[in-house]
Amino acid sequence: xxxxxxxxxxxxxxxxxxxxxxxxxxxxxxxxxxxxxxxxxxxxxxxxxxxxxxx
Numbered sequence: 001x002x003x004x005x006x007x008x009x010x011x012x013x014x015x016x017x018x019x020x021x022x023x024x025x026x027x028x029x030x031x032x033x034x035x036x037x038x039x040x041x042x043x044x045x046x047x048x049x050x051x052x053x054x055x
Contacts (some may be wrong), residue, residue: 003028005048013037 002019004012007029016037019027025040034043046053 001026001042003030005030005054007031007034007037016041019051 002024002026004015006012006018007016008031012031016027016029020038020040022044025038026042027038027040028042028044029037030044030046030048032045032047036043045049048054
């Protein structure tokens with residue numbers, strides 16, 4: 001599984017597309033309000049300023 005922190009940004013969206021295209025379909029997107037980039041993405045809502053949520 002690949003996890004992308006701060007997944008609402010443009011770089012994270014492009015990274016998620018590239019990971020699915022060339023590496024894996026097992027991708028977790030983490031942000032305060034995550035949105036799927038690929039149909040197989042797993043979403044995890046977390047405030048990354050909160051240490052426990054980030055861990």
